[in-house]
Amino acid sequence: MTPEVDWSSEAAREGIRRSLAQVRERIGTAARKAGRDPAAIRIQAVTKTFPREAVMAAMAEGLRILGENRVAEAEGKYRGLPGPWELHLIGHLQRNKARDAAAVFHWVQSIDKPETAQALQKACAAAGRTMEILLEVNTSGEEAKSGVRSPEELETLLDAVAPLEGLHVRGLMTVGPLTEEESRIRAAFRSLRLLFDGIGKRRALPGFDTLSMGMSGDYPIAVEEGATLVRIGTALFGGRHAP
């Protein structure tokens, strides 16, 4: 068990500040290695399981793109927090949660079925708002992971989702394979990048600019392979208790 952290304390702020500097440094190194501009990579702070005070501490350090994987958890935690901030759903979206998701999230990164996108569109239309979305691709072949499983399935999903008014398809998202083997992780990220580039060339999708890949354990590889958004929890906040 990790000791309870007082997220309102200056020590907690200092901890996040130091972790963030380290993440930025590693992103910079990876970007330069790949001949990329480090400024092209944005950091998303993944706050799942951490309390509202941790979110506030992260925001105070300038982290304004946040991620949560459950709709219900995000609602209470983020309600009423002073902006600007942008919250992304990175976990699976159930159709019956679309309305709640539309109330609290600005982006949904986990669209992998036309039915979910349609439910989300209805919910957004009812709320009089729009939503940025990413299509999730399973690049690892792992059964437990969400996401479309083939380029054909991705094309079919795009055909269904791109015309939906009020949903803006901004790019692709993946969760890398659970392995220590760097070559497999790299191959997964590279395959997403190739799909992303292909779609960008073949389709006229305004604002299709976001490649969300890389977490605490593998974000430098993701940056080398072209990520524009990395999703970082543990490396900023420390270990999570089991949910």
Ligand SMILES: *Cc1c(COP(=O)(O)O)cnc(C)c1O
């Ligand atoms: C939890 C989570 C993250 C962050 O994971 P860390 O390893 O703690 O950085 C990123 N993406 C998704 C989809 C997650 O569920």
